[in-house]
Amino acid sequence: MKFYIMTLGCKVNIYESEVIKENLLKNNYIYENSMENADIIIINTCTVTNMADAKSKKMVRRAKRFGKIVIVCGCSSENNQKNYQEMGIDILIGNKDKSKIHMLIQEYIKTNKPTTRFYKEENFDFEDMSVEKFHSHTRAFIKIQDGCNNFCSYCIIPHVRKNIRSKNFKQTIQEAKILVQNGHKEIVLTGIHTGSYYTEDNHDLADVIHEISKIENIKRIRISSIEITELNSKMLNEIKNNSKIVNHFHIPLQAGSNEILKRMNRKYDLDYFKKKVEEIRAIKPEVSITTDVIVGHPYETKELFEKTIETCKNINFSKIHVFPYSKREKTPSSKMPMQIDDKEKKERSKHLNKVSKELEEAFYKRFINKEVEVLIEENKKEGSCGFTSNYLKVQVAEKLKKNEIYKIKITEYKEGELIGIKKEQITCK
Numbered sequence: 001m002k003f004y005i006m007t008l009g010c011k012v013n014i015y016e017s018e019v020i021k022e023n024l025l026k027n028n029y030i031y032e033n034s035m036e037n038a039d040i041i042i043i044n045t046c047t048v049t050n051m052a053d054a055k056s057k058k059m060v061r062r063a064k065r066f067g068k069i070v071i072v073c074g075c076s077s078e079n080n081q082k083n084y085q086e087m088g089i090d091i092l093i094g095n096k097d098k099s100k101i102h103m104l105i106q107e108y109i110k111t112n113k114p115t116t117r118f119y120k121e122e123n124f125d126f127e128d129m130s131v132e133k134f135h136s137h138t139r140a141f142i143k144i145q146d147g148c149n150n151f152c153s154y155c156i157i158p159h160v161r162k163n164i165r166s167k168n169f170k171q172t173i174q175e176a177k178i179l180v181q182n183g184h185k186e187i188v189l190t191g192i193h194t195g196s197y198y199t200e201d202n203h204d205l206a207d208v209i210h211e212i213s214k215i216e217n218i219k220r221i222r223i224s225s226i227e228i229t230e231l232n233s234k235m236l237n238e239i240k241n242n243s244k245i246v247n248h249f250h251i252p253l254q255a256g257s258n259e260i261l262k263r264m265n266r267k268y269d270l271d272y273f274k275k276k277v278e279e280i281r282a283i284k285p286e287v288s289i290t291t292d293v294i295v296g297h298p299y300e301t302k303e304l305f306e307k308t309i310e311t312c313k314n315i316n317f318s319k320i321h322v323f324p325y326s327k328r329e330k331t332p333s334s335k336m337p338m339q340i341d342d343k344e345k346k347e348r349s350k351h352l353n354k355v356s357k358e359l360e361e362a363f364y365k366r367f368i369n370k371e372v373e374v375l376i377e378e379n380k381k382e383g384s385c386g387f388t389s390n391y392l393k394v395q396v397a398e399k400l401k402k403n404e405i406y407k408i409k410i411t412e413y414k415e416g417e418l419i420g421i422k423k424e425q426i427t428c429k
């Protein structure tokens, strides 16, 4: 039987879809690239914003029209159980049991009975799952952590991903070893709140990075996102002494004024954030620091928004992912007065996106005439493209080998990318 998977949302969902895919392939199901031609359609949903929910539901409705076996899982189904139940899904689960979907499908085929599985408990253990190879990605992800206990006022995620929990340390290292043996040179450590990684045998994120970096042939270790409060002295020391850690950190700021940070229940103020960024830049001068900012959170006046603009310029991020505030039911922010109207949120997003473009361009241009190392991710007729350690996209005219690292001399910046000339291939140590 042929299966198709659609993934919405974050890197954790991408990883979990890869787990579902690998389990099905091992059980002799065939991967199919289009919804139309598949016998089984799996939609791994997202609920981070109203838009993500709407898109997830739209995709499920589309899947239902084909009259195939439809499986729905993920954050949107966890958050809107009733809505999805009413759609008559064949296998409906939340975030738990994604690693068992292949078994649920077998059971469904045998009995022809629909299944709905949601769990009520408060404390979940980390669900064992692993991936051996990412067939469509050069970079390999490992989900090392799940859940969040922070309860930022605007965020629905702790309600759908539940308590923080971490992958067993030894299994994490073993998974990384297998991924590297299978050809991946870059590992991305990911989670809902990756920096909170902590195991019963007292291993933290810095320990994971330290151990993974010893694997023969690994070239880069990336953290998908880290909270500023988790860049403690042990972590900064690891960043300083471990050359495998990439020159890129994604650190969510969320708001550029202390007033809104407090309303958001974020655990730092601007002075703390700026000081930590300075510490990272002192260790890695060419580091790219990217961020997420929510615009139009309740109580964000025009003046406070201006403050956010000023803070972003002042911190000099190399890219800002701008999210117009999305009112999520069950969250404290949704009950706050002084909600900002959608038109205003749209305007503010446009403004901050423009600032992001300017900062990004300035950061890219710093590398003109420099030599950078690029991991090639794509080769097309017209040449190849890949990413540097600090996540700059680089195009070269030559057809270079995919999944190899080359030294490239940057000659120009063009429409959001750097253009360069190949100098030499770097061999892995």
Ligand code: SF4
Residues within 6 Å of the ligand: 148, 149, 150, 151, 152, 155, 156, 157, 158, 192, 193
């Ligand atoms: S840290 Fe805050 S924003 Fe991030 S998942 Fe947890 S509650 Fe949401």
